[in-house]
Ligand SMILES: Nc1ncnc2c1ncn2[C@@H]1O[C@H](COP(=O)(O)OP(=O)(O)OP(=O)(O)O)[C@@H](O)[C@H]1O
């Protein structure tokens with residue numbers, strides 16, 4: 357483990373440097389997202405005040421607000437751009453420079469992305485969490501923050517990120533097949549965003565669909581950690597969803613290897 | 629009588645064993661190696677792109693066509709051929725980046741595209757057109773990273789860096805970020821990176837492209853030194869024939885994906901060296917019109933005349949036109965201030981082969 361960190365640490369460093377080049381872009385991106393988040397908030401506020409009901413499909417107004425902000429937080433933190441990085445390297449052939457080194461691509465990309473993400477984590481994490489907690493305190497008049505639940509959330513978040521990363525790597529390798537990745541990448545992000553509960557809670561969807569999505573890897577990407585954080589899951593549900601997350605993670609790590617092995621024969625590194 | 633017999637026998641034994649071992653210790657085996665690329669043909673216009681989206685038209689390009697060669701341990705092999713011959717494609721297959729369409733290669737007992745991770749530990753690779761260094765890291769840090777990746781211990785790392793510093797003169801830019809390096813600096817840095825872990829085989833794809841004479845010389849010296857000190861086997865591609873003449877024990881020449889020559893440089897010269905160059909300074913340049921080599925010798929395309937305003941050079945094949953006839957005819961037509969005939973150098977020979985003036989039977 358120590359060795360792995362020693363070898364792949366420089367990739368993290370490279371990622372930090374890369375992110376630093378785009379920090380202005382990044383800040384505008386985040387501002388746009390936060391704005392969307394508030395629009396979402398006012399929308400739901402209107403739904404609750406017009407309906408007159410205390411709860412909506414098991415969610416109180418406070419739950420809903422927490423959900424909106426925490427799901428935003430979660431999907432931002434668990435976001436992976438792996439498919440883009442991998443796809444670009446395959447297209448322009450720079451993957452060749454990784455292939456001539458005795459390293460694992462997935463780990464190299466992973467550590468690089470972790471480096472790129474450090475900034476977004478530091479910018480987004482604290483303000484949003486503190487904001488949500490203050491809101492919950494003001495509305496309910498009691499401290500809702502629970503350190504134990506928070507730690508479970510962090511664990512689930514890390515798993516969500518890793519699944520997301522490997523899904524993206526699988527997708528990136530398909531750059532062999534789908535030569536133009538950008539268009540489909542955007543579409544993929546929107547679809548996954550919806551199916552993983554980043555847009556609305558999966559509980560609001562028709563029960564059958566919601567059950568299917570809960571079982572499929574989608575819920576593991578955003579929904580599970582959020583539900584844990586806002587305390588909607590009991591101990592049994594938490595345990596089963598952790599189990600599911602781990603199963604999906606292993607599945608995608610395995611799948612990624614299979615896809616790579618199948619694709620590498622078709623790799624055509626141009627130039628030189 | 630018996631004494632001389634004995635000495636002959638004694639002489640013969642070591643030579644035979646030497647040849648045998650040389651035959652047996654081949655480090656690189658390449659057998660009928662072939663690579664096809666599938667290329668989609670884009671048709672023009674909107675209709676065309678729609679059509680190629682639905683049912684793309686593809687064309688197969690054979691970049692490398694059943695090439696065979698072996699390389700013994702410790703040899704420096706020059707891999708040459710015109711642009712687009714397939715050199716880089718071969719290097720990519722030998723370094724495990726591309727999987728051959730058919731045929732096989734084995735290096736140091738390993739198949740590059742099968743045991744990639746363990747295989748690349750034992751090789752060093754430099755692609756002149758690409759860098760393997762981390763763009764954003766200072767060069768020194770890049771080497772520390774590579775040290776970890778290749779698990780080089782502290783002591784060997786120190787010695788290695790000192791040695792590489794000396795031959796490649798890295799000191800002046802070792803603290804700069806890679807992206808600020810000049811091409812020549814970057815190339816030296818890349819070569820050092822490929823040698824850090826003392827590879828058994830070194831692959832260099834155009835390592836001297838775009839470099840000045842001093843840096844080229846530096847790089848050649850480094851390769852030579854490593855090869856001599858550590859018996860590192862080197863395969864290099866280049867368009868600079870100085871590299872070939874200074875470094876290579878042997879050359880393999882390919883054209884349009886096929887091997888057209890495999891042997892020592894001396895052999896190439898012997899085999900294809902009949903082309904000669906006659907240089908002269910005419911007393912009166914307007915008299916040049918009187919020269920009609922094609923008419924005189926009844927040969928088409930056998931003679932090539934170049935006039936730069938000071939010298940006139942005439943290239944011809946001494947198998948077809950003897951030097952004597954050439955001189956006699958030229959001198960009978962005009963007065964010259966100076967004249968000489970020389971062997972074409974390796975550059976001329978290769979130019980000839982690339983232009984397919986010279987028939988090759990490999
Ligand atoms: N990825 C690819 N897809 C399609 N065709 C390719 C690809 N890579 C190479 N080719 C084609 O294969 C042939 C050989 O290319 P290669 O790069 O091996 O040549 P080369 O000998 O290295 O040339 P140069 O001296 O110009 O570098 C060329 O015709 C090239 O267009």
Ligand SMILES: [Mg+2]
Nearest residue numbers: 627628715716
């Ligand atoms: Mg090339």
